[in-house]
Amino acid sequence: MTSFDRMWNLRSALRxxxxxxxxxxxxxxxxxxxxCAYADRRQRVCATTWCIQHGAIFDDxxxxxxxxxTVAALSNGFYQLALPDLDNRAPSLVGWVSEELDAPIRAALEAAARSRDTTLVTDPVRLTYSPGIAPQRCWSRTWKLVDHLGVVRQVSIEVEEESQDLVALRIDNDLIGRSMPPWIERRQKVAAVSPDEDAASRNAFNLAFARSVQAFLGRDEIASGF
Ligand SMILES: [Zn+2]
Ligand SMILES: [Zn+2]
Structure with a gap:
């Protein structure tokens, strides 16, 4: 793309x-x-058009x-140059699932802290690399219990750019599991569901994640007691 094309794209996005x-x-x-006014780090602009019901406003x-x-997930101080590519759904999915699971994850970490003198710290959604032999570009949000020595426990929600349909749960450095959210699974099947069924499956997904967090944080608590 030439710089003229970029400028033209940016101008048409603002029209x-x-x-x-x-x-x-x-x-x-x-x-x-x-x-849509979103422009990625290469100044490619989304520019899709929507009615007020199907579009969204963030920060005016x-x-x-x-x-x-995407912009809501990255709104806590992420620098502009790293804005994810237009077709990248990962940051938005991490942001969405993190919002839904924020309360149960905080509760599980606070329960795991017991009486220890710890502080709960959360990082905004950001680009990381998943550990492994071939590191993957991965968007994640992390909640950490820290004390004066460093990180005691941590929980992360991750979505790899290579597999943007799967949400992974990592506790400390262990990958606990990967799961496809029901609304994405449904999009692939083109199956129609009622709003009630939709809400029920989203709740079940959130509950399953929250239970895994509790179970794995609790399990290590028991193990370290020996
Ligand atoms: Zn857009
Ligand atoms: Zn519409």
Whole structure:
């Protein structure tokens, strides 16, 4: 892409929708009022157009829902140059799942801390490399229990760029498991579900994750007691 193309893309992203565009959501006939302003580190602009219901606003700026999720997840001080690529769903998925699981993860870490003099610290969503023989680019959010000597326990939610449909749970340095969220599984099957079924499957997914966190933090607690 030449620098002229980049400038043109950025300018068209900032233009208000003319009203003739269609909402990107299939089957939606509502008036378009949002053009996604997300530009990645290569200045490629999303520029998809949406009605007010299918788009999103974050910090007074209009985005598609995915990129609203991306900027929200990265909003705590991540530097602009590292903005993830346009088609990268990983940061938004990590941000979303982390919000849902924030309370149970904090509760499980606080329970594991017992009376020890520790502080709970959370890192924003950021780019890391998953440990292993062939390190993978991976977006993660981490909750840490720290004391005066360093990190006592830590829990991370991770999504690798190579497999953006799977959410991984890591406790300390152990990979506990990977799981596909029900809404992604459903998208692949194109199966229709009622809002109740949707809510139930999301709850079940969150509960399963929260239980794993409790179980694995608790297990080590017992093991270290011997
Ligand atoms: Zn729409
Ligand atoms: Zn977008």
């Amino acid at each position: 208000r929708p003319s009203g003739r565009e269609r909402c990107t959501q299939p089957g939606c006939a509502r008036r378009v009022t949002i053009r 700026t209009a985005y598609c829902r995915r990129h609203a999720g």
